[in-house]
Amino acid sequence: MSKETDDNKADAGEGLLSRFGTVPDSFAAATPHKLYRAMIVPLRSLRRQRILVNDTTKIAEMLESRAAEFSRPKEVPKESFTELGRTIFEAGPEQYARIRPLVELAYSPAKMKRYLPRVLEAGEEAIARLAKAEGPVDIAAEMQRLATDVSLRIVLSLNVGEGEGGEIAALLPDVATRMARTGMVSEFGGKDQPKGKGSDGKALAAALDAHLEARVPGIAEFKGPADVATDLMLTQHPETWERLDAGFVRHQVTALLVHGSEALAAALSWALYATANDPEIEARAGIEARTALEATGPLEFRTLARLRLIPDILNETFRLYPPIPLFARRPRQVELVTDIAVRESGFLFISPWHLGRHEAHWEEPERFDPDRWQRKSKGTAPGHHFVPFSEGTRRCPGAGMARLDCMAILTQILGTFHLSALPERIPTPQPGLALRPKDGIWLNVARR
Numbered sequence: 001m002s003k004e005t006d007d008n009k010a011d012a013g014e015g016l017l018s019r020f021g022t023v024p025d026s027f028a029a030a031t032p033h034k035l036y037r038a039m040i041v042p043l044r045s046l047r048r049q050r051i052l053v054n055d056t057t058k059i060a061e062m063l064e065s066r067a068a069e070f071s072r073p074k075e076v077p078k079e080s081f082t083e084l085g086r087t088i089f090e091a092g093p094e095q096y097a098r099i100r101p102l103v104e105l106a107y108s109p110a111k112m113k114r115y116l117p118r119v120l121e122a123g124e125e126a127i128a129r130l131a132k133a134e135g136p137v138d139i140a141a142e143m144q145r146l147a148t149d150v151s152l153r154i155v156l157s158l159n160v161g162e163g164e165g166g167e168i169a170a171l172l173p174d175v176a177t178r179m180a181r182t183g184m185v186s187e188f189g190g191k192d193q194p195k196g197k198g199s200d201g202k203a204l205a206a207a208l209d210a211h212l213e214a215r216v217p218g219i220a221e222f223k224g225p226a227d228v229a230t231d232l233m234l235t236q237h238p239e240t241w242e243r244l245d246a247g248f249v250r251h252q253v254t255a256l257l258v259h260g261s262e263a264l265a266a267a268l269s270w271a272l273y274a275t276a277n278d279p280e281i282e283a284r285a286g287i288e289a290r291t292a293l294e295a296t297g298p299l300e301f302r303t304l305a306r307l308r309l310i311p312d313i314l315n316e317t318f319r320l321y322p323p324i325p326l327f328a329r330r331p332r333q334v335e336l337v338t339d340i341a342v343r344e345s346g347f348l349f350i351s352p353w354h355l356g357r358h359e360a361h362w363e364e365p366e367r368f369d370p371d372r373w374q375r376k377s378k379g380t381a382p383g384h385h386f387v388p389f390s391e392g393t394r395r396c397p398g399a400g401m402a403r404l405d406c407m408a409i410l411t412q413i414l415g416t417f418h419l420s421a422l423p424e425r426i427p428t429p430q431p432g433l434a435l436r437p438k439d440g441i442w443l444n445v446a447r448r
C-alpha cells in the first residue's frame with residue numbers, strides 16, 4: 001500500500017488501520033491507546049500473523065454470517081496435552097456436532113430452575129465463611145472457591161467441602177493454568193501472564209474417571225444423580241442407540257468444570273470489586289439486594305427477574321472486566337482484512353477487553369457506570385462491540401446459567417454485607433484462562 005493511501009485511511013477512519021500496534025507489556029494496561037481506537041491492529045510477531053479485530057462488521061462475519069469460514073484455533077498442542085485435548089472447545093466437526101446440542105440441553109432454562117437451589121446453597125456457605133472474616137478479605141479467593149463449588153454441584157452433584165469434591169476442586173487450578181499457558185492469551189502476547197506450567201490433567205482425569213465409572217451401573221438402568229454428567233452419560237445416539245464413550249464424557253466434564261468455574265469466579269470477583277469501589281452504587285445495590293432477599297425467603301427466578309441495578313452492574317463488569325478477555329479465530333482460507341491477506345496459520349483476535357474500552361463504541365469507556373444501561377447511552381444497544389459470551393453458533397452455551405448464578409450470588413452477598421475497597425490495594429487484572437486479579441482483590445466486608 002502506498003504511503004498516501006495509508007495516510008488517507010488514518011485521516012478518514014479514526015485509525016481504521018493502525019500498522020504494527022505493539023502488544024502492551026500488561027495485556028490490561030491502558031497503553032498503547034491505539035488498541036482502544038483503531039479498528040484493525042496488526043500486532044508485531046516474528047512467528048505468525050496476529051491481528052486484533054475491533055471492527056464490528058468483521059466480527060459479525062467471523063462469528064455469524066461467515067462463521068463456517070473461520071475455525072476456532074486448536075489451543076492444545078497434542079504432544080504436551082493428551083488428557084485435555086478432546087473437549088467441546090477443540091472437538092473436530094463430527095464430535096462437535098454430537099456434543100454441542102447435549103451441552104445446550106444440559107444448561108437449558110428448565111435445567112437452570114433445577115440448579116438454582118444448589119447455587120443458593122453454595123452462596124449461603126460462602127456467606128457463612130465471609131461472616132467469620134476479621135480484617136480485609138481476598139474476595140477473589142473466596143469467589144474462586146464459591147464458583148468451583150457451584151460448578152461441582154451442577155456438573156457432578158459434589159461440593160468443595162466433601163472428600164471427592166474437595167479432591168477434584170484442588171486439581172482444577174493447575175489444569176486451568178496449563179490451559180491458559182497454551183491458550184489464546186499466550187498467543188496474543190504480553191508479559192503479564194500466569195506463572196508456572198500447570199498440570200497436564202492426568203490426575204484430574206483419573207479422579208473424574210473414578211467418579212464417572214462408579215455411575216455406570218446406574219446409568220445402564222437409566223438412573224443417576226440429577227446433574228450435567230448424568231445428562232451426558234444417559235444420552236443415546238438417535239440411530240445406533242450408542243452412549244457417548246466414558247472418556248469423551250470426562251473430557252466435556254473437565255471443560256465445563258474448568259471454564260465454568262474460572263469464568264464465573266472472574267465475573268463475581270470483578271463485579272464485587274467494581275461495586276465496592278463506588279460507594280454510591282454499592283449503597284444502592286445493597287438496598288436492591290436486601291429488598292429482594294426479604295421479598296420471598298429463598299430467592300426465586302421471578303425475584304431475580306425484577307432486579308434492575310444488579311444486572312446493570314453485571315453488564316458493566318462484563319464490559320470493563322470481561323471474564324474471557326480474548327478469543328480467536330483462524331481463516332480456513334486466505335482472508336483479506338482491510339488490505340492484509342491473512343493466511344490460514346494467522347490469528348484473528350476478538351478481544352472483549354479492548355472492545356469494551358473502545359472509544360468508538362462507548363461513551364466515557366473507562367468509567368464504571370452501571371446506569372448507562374438504563375440511560376441507553378452509546379454502546380448499550382446489542383451489537384458486536386459487546387460480546388462477553390461470544391455470538392453465533394459457538395456462543396457460550398453456559399451464558400444463561402452464568403448470568404443467573406451471578407445475579408443470585410451478587411444479590412446474596414450485596415444484601416448481606418457492606419463492601420468497601422482499600423484505596424492502597426488496587427487489583428491488577430491478569431489474563432489467564434479467565435481474567436484474574438494478579439494478587440487477589442482485597443475488600444473490607446462488614447455485615448449490613
Ligand code: HEM
Nearest residue numbers: 256260263264267323324327388389390394396397398402
Ligand atoms: C461469566 C461466565 C462466562 C463467560 C463470560 C463465558 C464466556 C465464553 C466465551 C467468550 C466463549 C467462546 C469462546 C470461543 O469461541 O473461543 C465460551 C464458550 C463456552 N462456554 Fe462459556 N462463559 C462463561 C461461563 C460458562 C459456564 C458457567 C459454562 C458451563 C459450564 C460455560 C460453557 C461454555 C462452553 C461449553 C463453551 C464452548 C462452546 C463452543 O465452542 O461451542 N461457560 N464461553
